[in-house]
Amino acid sequence: MVKTVVSNLSILALSLINFMGITQQLTIAEKKNPPNTSWFNISRLLFTKKPPVSPRKGGSRPTEIICMISPDAPKTTRKIWSDRPLFIWQGNVREVTVKPVNKNQVLWSEPVKDTQQIIYNGEPLKPGQSYKWEVNSNRFITFQIIDTQQRDRITTQLQTIEAQLQKQGANQEAIALAKANYFAEYQLWSDVLQQIYSVNTPSAELNNLRQQITQNLCKDQ
Incomplete structure (x- = not known):
């Protein structure tokens, strides 16, 4: 026994x-x-026959042609989670400005040179409010920050995603990819693009995707 x-x-x-x-x-x-860092799903969504991103294009002369990629200009006002959005364009932009809709008040203005994107770094934009970003004081696109309740819910979910991935040893790019996929599910395309450009040391695959964004989305110019 x-x-x-x-x-x-x-x-x-x-x-x-x-x-x-x-x-x-x-x-x-x-x-x-760490989690897979393939951007294939994002590129597949962005570069369909009817892309979810609708850049605003214009200019009478080749030196003036500008393609405003993000925030873009769909049929309805583009809604954004980030209160410090990323502005992306192709063309000869000298200055980027942000104003409240229906007001001529300049909230933020920044001269640009030798770049095709810039992050808004003024006072955080307010949930539920509409704004317009201007380039060269003669072209603009209207966008809106999502309301407080939606924004807080998304913020909490993003924090959970990031915390879980950090525990698994995920790097910055893997976390950005997870957030980009999350935003894509909610069709927050400006925020998807912001994640694409948020990685400090991107992989070759991500670098290639960045190049395709301006080439593919502005190719009809």
Whole structure:
């Protein structure tokens, strides 16, 4: 009887040791192999026959042609989660300005040179409010920050996503991809694009995607 109990205890102990070893190996594997950083799904969504992003294009002479990519100009006003949006364009832009809709008050203005994008760095834009971003004081697009309730809910979910991925050892690009996929589900395309440009040291795949954005979305000019 005693021998049987000892034998059973020995088997249980060995099982626990093996289980702990397997768990440790899985944890190490997760750290070595962070979540996949493929941008294929995002590029597939962006470059369909009817892209979800609708740039505003215009200019009478080649030197004046500007393609305002994001925020873009769909049939309804583009809604954005970020209160510090990224402005993306193609063409000869000298200055970017943000104003409230129906007001001539300048909230933020920045001269630009040798770049095709810039992040708004003024006072945080207010949820539920509409704004317009102007280029060269003669072209503009209207956009709106989503309301407080929606924005807070999305912010909480994004924080959860980031925390979970950090525990798995995910790098900056993997986290940006997860957020981009999240925004794509809610068709917040300006925020999708902002995630694409948020990575400091992008992979070759992500660099290629950035190049395709201006080439593909502005190719009809």
